[in-house]
Amino acid sequence: MVAAVNEKVAQYLGEPQPKLLRSTRKMLKFLKGAYAAGVPGMMAKPSTDLLANSGGYSFHYGCPNPEMRDIASWILTSGQDKSRRIAKLIPALWKRHGQEDLVLAGLLLANMSEETLGESPWMAFIHLFEEQEPLGALLEIGEELIRGGHEVPDDEWLIAMASQSQLWHQVAVLFLSLRRGGLGDIRVLVATAPGGGELFERIRNRVLSQEN
Numbered sequence: 407m408v409a410a411v412n413e414k415v416a417q418y419l420g421e422p423q424p425k426l427l428r429s430t431r432k433m434l435k436f437l438k439g440a441y442a443a444g445v446p447g448m449m450a451k452p453s454t455d456l457l458a459n460s461g462g463y464s465f466h467y468g469c470p471n472p473e474m475r476d477i478a479s480w481i482l483t484s485g486q487d488k489s490r491r492i493a494k495l496i497p498a499l500w501k502r503h504g505q506e507d508l509v510l511a512g513l514l515l516a517n518m519s520e521e522t523l524g525e526s527p528w529m530a531f532i533h534l535f536e537e538q539e540p541l542g543a544l545l546e547i548g549e550e551l552i553r554g555g556h557e558v559p560d561d562e563w564l565i566a567m568a569s570q571s572q573l574w575h576q577v578a579v580l581f582l583s584l585r586r587g588g589l590g591d592i593r594v595l596v597a598t599a600p601g602g603g604e605l606f607e608r609i610r611n612r613v614l615s616q617e618n
Contacts, residue, residue: 412473418443419477422484427491430498437477437499441506444473462540466505474506478513489522493530500534505543512547516554527556528563528581535573541606545580558585561592572600579606583613 418440426433445468469477485492496514499507511534515527523530528551535544552558558581559567568575579599582592589596596613 412444412476414443415440415473415476419480422480424484424488427481427485427488427495430495433495434498434502437507437510438467438504440477440480441467441469441504444469444477446470462503462538463505463508464503469506471509474509475513478510478517481510481514482517489518493518493523496530497534503536508540508543508547512543512550515547516550516556526559527551527554528559532567532574532577535577537573539573539577541576541580541602544577545583545605545609548581548584552584558582561590564592565595568595568599575599576602576606579610579613583609588616589613 426436481492481495492514496511496518499511499514512531515523515531518527518530520526525533531547531551548558558564564578564581568578575595576599579596582589582596593614596610599610601607602610
């Protein structure tokens with residue numbers, strides 16, 4: 407069954423607007439309106455404020471995933487002949503750091519080519535990281551990259567990544583959890599990763615328990 411299009415979001419977005427992509431500032435403002443249009447009518451703002459604060463986001467409207475995919479599709483259509491403009495929008499979304507901004511950045515990254523980005527989508531992804539990031543959101547974006555046809559990088563890449571910082575080491579474990587099959591020699595990377603919260607430790611233990 408095909409999901410119904412949210413009419414409020416569709417009406418707000420309208421036809422693709424290639425010219426809007428020329429201004430990152432105007433696009434960011436426009437996207438906040440799109441997020442708001444996608445929020446279910448019964449969503450309570452105090453709960454979204456609480457989620458924003460607890461998740462380390464600058465804001466959280468509560469726009470559902472299907473609507474976020476519609477917004478990403480609209481951007482990709484608007485910039486189909488100017489994909490580098492979309493690539494420039496991604497770090498601006500991440501810097502603003504709303505919950506929907508991170509989701510949208512992941513959706514766009516998953517649909518970008520290495521040629522357009524100037525590096526692999528995985529490399530472009532980790533270069534967005536600030537000192538602290540919500541690991542759950544990073545895991546979801548990793549899953550989105552895989553759905554977009556981008557395979558998890560090899561062991562050498564992950565080992566090099568893990569050596570850069572504690573956050574990058576933890577995220578390397580998240581990336582490994584998305585692979586199929588055993589860990590092999592890279593098991594030590596998982597075992598020696600810095601301690602994290604409940605989500606991270608649950609993932610770490612699951613990955614280690616799957617290794618025979």
